[in-house]
Every structure is written in C-alpha cells, then in structure tokens.
Amino acid sequence: MPMPNDLMPNRSQKLVYPEAVLLTNPVNPNIKGEVNDKYQYSSEDKDIKVHGWMSFDPPIGFWQITPSDEFRGGGPIKQDLTSHVGPITLAMFLSAHYSGEDIVPKFRNGEYWKKVFGPVFIYLNSTVDGTDRGLLWDDAKLQTLTQVESWPYGFPVSEDFQKRDQRGSVTGRLLVRDKFIDGKDIIGNAAFVGLALPGEVGSWQREFKGYQFWTRADDKGIFTITNVRTGDYNIYAWVPGFIGDYKLDVTITITSGSQINLGDLVYKPPRDGPTLWEIGIPDRSAAEFFIPEPNPIYVNRLYANHPDRFRQYGLWERYADLYPDSDLIYSVGESDYRKDWFFAHVTRKTKENSYQATTWQIKFRLGSVHQTGAYKLRLALASATLSELQVRFNDATVNAPHFTTKLIGRDNSIARHGIHGLYWLFNIDVQNAWLIRGDNTIYLTQTRSASPFHGIMYDYIRMEGPPEQAMH
Structure with a gap:
C-alpha cells in the first residue's frame, strides 16, 4: 500500500471515483502507475478474522483479531473495509458499505437500544532480525485460532457482555426439497444458517440493531450455533446452489445454558416448474x-x-x-x-x-x-x-x-x-x-x-x- 503522502496532489491524480487515485509519483517507485482505492481492501465479514501490518526494520507485526462477528450487522457476507493507507487498521462495527442506507439503524420516539461491540484483540509479534517475516503472519493466524476458541472472553466485567455459561446453543439439520431436481430431500450442504432478530424472510441482511450468530452446515446438512446470547430470534438460512431464503416461522428463545435441537428443517426454494x-x-x-x-x-x-x-x-x-x-x-x-x-x-x-x-x-x-x-x-x-x-x-x-x-x-x-x-x-x-x-x-x-x-x-x-x- 502507498504512504500517506502518496495520496497528496503532487504524488497522485484523483480518478472518477473520489476515493481512488492513480499514483504518479509515489514515495516507493515500485508502485508508480498503480491505482489505490480504500475499497480494494474490503472483505466479507465472515472472513475478517485477522488483518494488519508488518514493519521491515525492526520486523514487527501489528494485528487486529476479531474472534466473533456477532455484533456486526447484515449477516456473514456483508462486506466492509479492513485497512486504510496510514497504516490504519479498521474495526468496522457498523457501516452502509455495500448495502446503503437500508442497514443504517434508525431510532425514534424515545426508542431504547443497547449493544455491546467487541472486544477485538490487538496482537503484536516480532522476529529476530534476518528471519523470515512471513512467520509473523503465520503466527498471527495461529493466534487467531486461539482467540476464536477463547470466545466469548471471560475478562469483560460489564454485565452486558454475556459469558459462556450465560449463553445457549441451537443445532439441527437443513434439507432442501425441490422435486424438479430430486424426488428425495437434498442435504443442505454448506448452507449458511443463522440466528437474528425476528423479522421477515431475508430480513437479516438489512438488520443491525440486534446480534447475529451464523455458521455453515456440514456435508450432512448438520449445523450447530454455539455461544448465542439470550434473547428471542428467528432462524434463517440460505443454501448456495438454490435461490431464495429460508426462515423457520417460530420464535426461538435462548436462555442461559439452553441447548435447543430443532431436528430436521426443510427449505422449499421457489420453484413452479422444470x-x-x-x-x-x-x-x-x-x-x-x-x-x-x-x-x-x-x-x-x-x-x-x-x-x-x-x-x-x-x-x-x-x-x-x-x-x-x-x-x-x-x-x-x-x-x-x-x-x-x-x-x-x-x-x-x-x-x-x-x-x-x-x-x-x-x-x-x-x-x-x-x-x-x-x-x-x-x-x-x-x-x-x-x-x-x-x-x-x-x-x-x-x-x-x-x-x-x-x-x-x-x-x-x-x-x-x-x-x-x-x-x-x-x-x-x-x-x-x-x-x-x-x-x-x-x-x-x-x-x-x-x-x-x-x-x-x-x-x-x-x-x-x-x-x-x-x-x-
């Protein structure tokens, strides 16, 4: 990525989209003629687990690890920014990026609202001079696995941050029924299955005020959603390879320590004919x-x-x-x-x-x-x-x-x-x-x-x- 000064008029040329610049005279001549745009460093929320920076001299890594995205809105494939020229690392909790105003929370008439964001984990590591700097990235990824296993953290003292023993879980199996493809139910392999605030079919992608908990079904269609905060939810799903959205028309109430088994859920995607x-x-x-x-x-x-x-x-x-x-x-x-x-x-x-x-x-x-x-x-x-x-x-x-x-x-x-x-x-x-x-x-x-x-x-x-x- 460029240096901050590279975005100045004497080193770059603004393009049609205002955040994008053509690097005409960058500090690092190796990137002359390239385009830099902050949106080029975007990713889907489900994939924003660890990102950061490395310095060369001394070899130090600065990493942001987000072990859970339960506090983000818009579901697992909502996209967001990760980094800016600076070097700046971003922990995006709420944005209209890639969704527009639909996902911006609006409050009126004295509406009460409270939500816990994070914590996110900042990790620094270093190597002995002369060793492979790629080890810093490998170590950061290993540390990410450790932090994901540690979620929810036990150290926050706020009563609004629920610990593991205060949370519940939901499990089940998702099947797809489309008689024009197969006379038998089809396994919902790799389906996205999640809990979000009660709403309409597919409402989760425009929802931000509540928490969302998502997982992927395995090759047998079985899903398990763990460490769910207490509260009322609908269960939603969508299956790659099939159009439309699934919603179970039952409100699920999670209480501390609850383990809810929903059994087999059957999604009937939109289909009228061959x-x-x-x-x-x-x-x-x-x-x-x-x-x-x-x-x-x-x-x-x-x-x-x-x-x-x-x-x-x-x-x-x-x-x-x-x-x-x-x-x-x-x-x-x-x-x-x-x-x-x-x-x-x-x-x-x-x-x-x-x-x-x-x-x-x-x-x-x-x-x-x-x-x-x-x-x-x-x-x-x-x-x-x-x-x-x-x-x-x-x-x-x-x-x-x-x-x-x-x-x-x-x-x-x-x-x-x-x-x-x-x-x-x-x-x-x-x-x-x-x-x-x-x-x-x-x-x-x-x-x-x-x-x-x-x-x-x-x-x-x-x-x-x-x-x-x-x-x-």
Whole structure:
C-alpha cells in the first residue's frame, strides 16, 4: 500500500471515483502507475478474522483479531473495509458499505437500544532480525485460532457482555426439497444458517440493531450455533446452489445454558416448474461471470492472478470497450456465461461524456408454447445501485414493460469493486401470449443512466416451464 503522502496532489491524480487515485509519483517507485482505492481492501465479514501490518526494520507485526462477528450487522457476507493507507487498521462495527442506507439503524420516539461491540484483540509479534517475516503472519493466524476458541472472553466485567455459561446453543439439520431436481430431500450442504432478530424472510441482511450468530452446515446438512446470547430470534438460512431464503416461522428463545435441537428443517426454494434454461450460479455473487482485465493504466498488482480479481478499479468502463456500439446478446445453448455474460449490467459512456441506458438480450428457443400452463422467470440480483430493471418479452419497444423492479438499491458495489451487495429475488409470471414457438428474446433494460455507477449485478436467472411439461 502507498504512504500517506502518496495520496497528496503532487504524488497522485484523483480518478472518477473520489476515493481512488492513480499514483504518479509515489514515495516507493515500485508502485508508480498503480491505482489505490480504500475499497480494494474490503472483505466479507465472515472472513475478517485477522488483518494488519508488518514493519521491515525492526520486523514487527501489528494485528487486529476479531474472534466473533456477532455484533456486526447484515449477516456473514456483508462486506466492509479492513485497512486504510496510514497504516490504519479498521474495526468496522457498523457501516452502509455495500448495502446503503437500508442497514443504517434508525431510532425514534424515545426508542431504547443497547449493544455491546467487541472486544477485538490487538496482537503484536516480532522476529529476530534476518528471519523470515512471513512467520509473523503465520503466527498471527495461529493466534487467531486461539482467540476464536477463547470466545466469548471471560475478562469483560460489564454485565452486558454475556459469558459462556450465560449463553445457549441451537443445532439441527437443513434439507432442501425441490422435486424438479430430486424426488428425495437434498442435504443442505454448506448452507449458511443463522440466528437474528425476528423479522421477515431475508430480513437479516438489512438488520443491525440486534446480534447475529451464523455458521455453515456440514456435508450432512448438520449445523450447530454455539455461544448465542439470550434473547428471542428467528432462524434463517440460505443454501448456495438454490435461490431464495429460508426462515423457520417460530420464535426461538435462548436462555442461559439452553441447548435447543430443532431436528430436521426443510427449505422449499421457489420453484413452479422444470428448468428450461438457466444463467449463472445461485450463490449471491456475480463472481462466476466474465470479469475483464483492467485497463492497463488502472492496475493494482495486488489483484493480478488473485481470486478477487474483481477488485480492480474501473472495470465498469470495460463494458463500453467490449460493446462500443451494441449491447450484450446471450444465446442459450451456445453462449457461456463465464465468457459471454459481463459481470455488471452498467451504463455506456458516450462520446459526449454522458451515459446511456443499456439493453441486454437473452435468446432462447421453444419447441412449443403450452397454452394453459404457467411459465416463470426467476431473476436473482447480487447488487443494485439506483437502478430500474425492465423486462420485455419479444418486443423491445412495448411501452409498458412486462415487468419492472422499479427503482431499487443503493449498495454501490460496482464502484466499490464488491461483486455483490444486497440480494434481490424477483419471480415473474410469464404470460403465454408473450412467448412464441421457435426463437424468443428477453430484453433486459437497466433504465437509470445518470452515472457510470448506476447498474446491477446478476446472481442467477432461470426460466421455468409449466409443471405439466415435466410430466411428458
């Protein structure tokens, strides 16, 4: 990372997004020509366990260890910042990053509220001169395992911080029931299962006032959530590979020492008929789609050959480079979403330096159109920023779209290199009259175009045929 002075006007050039700078004359010449943006150092909350800094002379490590994220809001895949140029290490308890105002707590009419944040653990280590500095990082990771095992800490004297013997646990097994995939219940392998304040289905991703406790189910679908603070909760879940959210319609009350076994829970994901075609993987992320190489003048070498290659600056501009005059067209059965579906549905910059809406097309064939059965389009979004997605079938100019999301989203994940923000699921009833035998086209228009950062990221799209088709 750069030095603080590198962000000054005489050493850098501000880019379109104000937090991002191009390093033109950095103190360390090895990073000249790179982009630095604080959002490039983001991570999902479930992964922010240890981060920090090392100095070279003397070799000292400064690490922040967060053994539990129970006090954070938005669930396990809420993203947040970890570090700033400084060197600054961040313990983010609350932010609107990658979610927008939806997650900012609001209080009114004398509402009472109290919450314990942390503690977080600050760890310093050092090595003898000349030894491998990588040992400092390895040691910090080992120390993290120790701190996670030590949670909840026994030393806080505040009565608001509950110790281990004051807490309870919940266990069970999650199964998925989708008869169009398997006649038997499917094991909820690697499902995210959590306890959060009682609310609507999926409300946990916009919730911050309470505590949240999450785990991953094992390869048998079994989950155990330990060290849960006393109180009333709903149990929520979502399963990678399946759309939608699960919620058990029972309020669970945790008391000191309680061990609640819920037995088998069955999630029935949204499904009306057999899959005619699908695009993407239902995992609440756009990471499986085509992520372009960054513009050579906007590179951060940290993310070269890195799994998080989407954290490069300016990738939204690459859409216009790839599609300068016409928009993306995806042909079911021929196109490959890993290469042919751009990771973000963004605006296009014009020669006049304004921005225009873009319309993507999905082309598919139907051997016949069932005249009485119902078709369904499942549209799962991984992100939305001041966007309106309009859907039209076989007529790009029909005045009123067949479906619109209306204005949604403020998570700003495109500008902040996030690959996902808040999850949205739209289930569209497709009228038979909208479809034709043979070649069909779905037009997807993101209509808002005041900014390069207005746009959406798709998670997964599925077209379902009438249930009757599965019988033939």
